[in-house]
Amino acid sequence: MHKLKLISTKAPKGMDKQATKTLLKHMTKEIGDYQHALYAEKKQSLLVIFQGVDASGKDGSTKKVFEECGTIGIDAFGFKKPTEEEFAHDFLWRVHQRAPAKGYIQIYNRSHYEDIIIQRVHKWIDLKRVKQRMDAINAFEQLLEFDNNTKVLKFYMHISKEKQRIKLQERIDDPARNWKHNSVDWKEALHWDEYMKAYEYAINNSVIPWHVVPVDQKWYRNFYIAKIVLQTLKKMNPQLPLLSAEDKRVMAEIQANLK
Numbered sequence: 001m002h003k004l005k006l007i008s009t010k011a012p013k014g015m016d017k018q019a020t021k022t023l024l025k026h027m028t029k030e031i032g033d034y035q036h037a038l039y040a041e042k043k044q045s046l047l048v049i050f051q052g053v054d055a056s057g058k059d060g061s062t063k064k065v066f067e068e069c070g071t072i073g074i075d076a077f078g079f080k081k082p083t084e085e086e087f088a089h090d091f092l093w094r095v096h097q098r099a100p101a102k103g104y105i106q107i108y109n110r111s112h113y114e115d116i117i118i119q120r121v122h123k124w125i126d127l128k129r130v131k132q133r134m135d136a137i138n139a140f141e142q143l144l145e146f147d148n149n150t151k152v153l154k155f156y157m158h159i160s161k162e163k164q165r166i167k168l169q170e171r172i173d174d175p176a177r178n179w180k181h182n183s184v185d186w187k188e189a190l191h192w193d194e195y196m197k198a199y200e201y202a203i204n205n206s207v208i209p210w211h212v213v214p215v216d217q218k219w220y221r222n223f224y225i226a227k228i229v230l231q232t233l234k235k236m237n238p239q240l241p242l243l244s245a246e247d248k249r250v251m252a253e254i255q256a257n258l259k
Contacts, residue, residue, distance in 0.1 A: 002203045004196050007212055009160040011220035020223050024064075027226045032068030034233035035105055039073030041238040042103035044149040048229065049108045051117075051202075052157025053195055054185040055167035057215045058109045061157070064222045065229060069105070078109035091115040091133065092140055099144055112137055117198040121191050130201070138207040145208065153232055154210045155225055156203060161192055163216045 011020075038044065050058040062076050077098050086094045092112055100106035116133045119125045125133070144150040159167075168189065171181040188195075203210045211228055215221040243251075 002200060002210075002212060004158065004200055004203075004212070007158060007214075009158050009163065009214050009216040011214060011217050015220060017217075017219055021219050024219075024223050024226055027223075027230050028065060028068045031066065031226065031230055031233060032070070034230070034236075034238060035066075035069040035074060037238040037240050038105065038233070038236070039070070039103045040240050044151065044236055044238065045100035045102050046105045046229075046232065046236070047100055047108070047144060047150055047152045048105065049111045049113075049152070049154045050157060051108075051111055051113050051154065051199075052215070053159060053164060053192075054182075054188060055164050055171075056157035056159040057218060057221055058157060060218060061155075061213075061215075061222060061225050062107050062109060064218075065226045066105070066107070073103060074105040074107070075100075076107040076109060079111055079114060092136060096140070099148070100150060102149065112140070113202050116202060117195065120198045120201075121194045134202070134205050138205075141206075141208050151232055151236060152208050153228065154206070154208065155228075156199060156210050156212050157215045157221075158212050159215045161189075164189060 011017075038046065050061060052058060066074060066076075079095070082091075082094065095108075095112040098106060098108070116125075116130050116137070120127075120130050141152050145152055168181075168185055171177045203212070211225075213221055213224050
């Protein structure tokens with residue numbers, strides 16, 4: 001059982017910041033190579049879920065970890081408040097539409113977990129509905145893995161309350177970050193304890209395990225995520241397709257006729 005207050009939000013002592021950042025560059029290059037092979041192979045896919053409170057680094061992690069990936073075969077989508085059409089369907093309807101096709105990496109910036117976290121915190125649904133939705137989420141994620149050959153990676157962006165306040169204040173103080181400021185984020189921060197309880201429930205009741213990422217230092221945050229993504233892609237081991245015997249035979253005939 002995960003107890004978030006017992007898990008550090010910082011890098012382990014003794015980590016060399018510069019050496020880690022140098023290693024990260026090599027790792028992101030490898031991730032890009034594997035993403036290219038994954039897209040060419042078109043036999044499996046990867047779903048990466050970033051979930052966490054406001055200012056926990058979901059955007060920054062997406063940008064840095066996947067910076068060497070091609071423009072085709074990868075997509076990031078941020079889930080906002082549901083539209084009227086989305087509200088008219090079950091809560092997983094809009095999420096399933098964004099599940100990755102074979103050959104793709106799909107990144108969720110927030111996800112279906114919003115429907116058992118923010119709705120729980122504000123008591124828009126009761127605990128019975130939370131459990132029912134958790135069961136549905138587990139079934140959905142297992143469906144993706146076992147029926148569509150989609151690997152699901154889930155990252156909880158573990159930030160300290162103090163660091164979150166610093167990051168939110170930066171959005172006020174730094175003109176280049178003003179566009180990110182939203183007063184609602186400060187109001188949501190008042191529900192910190194309720195959010196931690198809701199996240200712990202989601203993490204501890206998931207069939208597919210979560211990775212709890214220490215994010216107070218973004219250089220370690222990016223390294224931590226990249227390491228897991230790279231390890232996962234290596235296990236998936238996508239292969240660039242080679243010409244079949246039939247393709248080679250046909251091409252040999254065509255080339256012979258061109259002489």
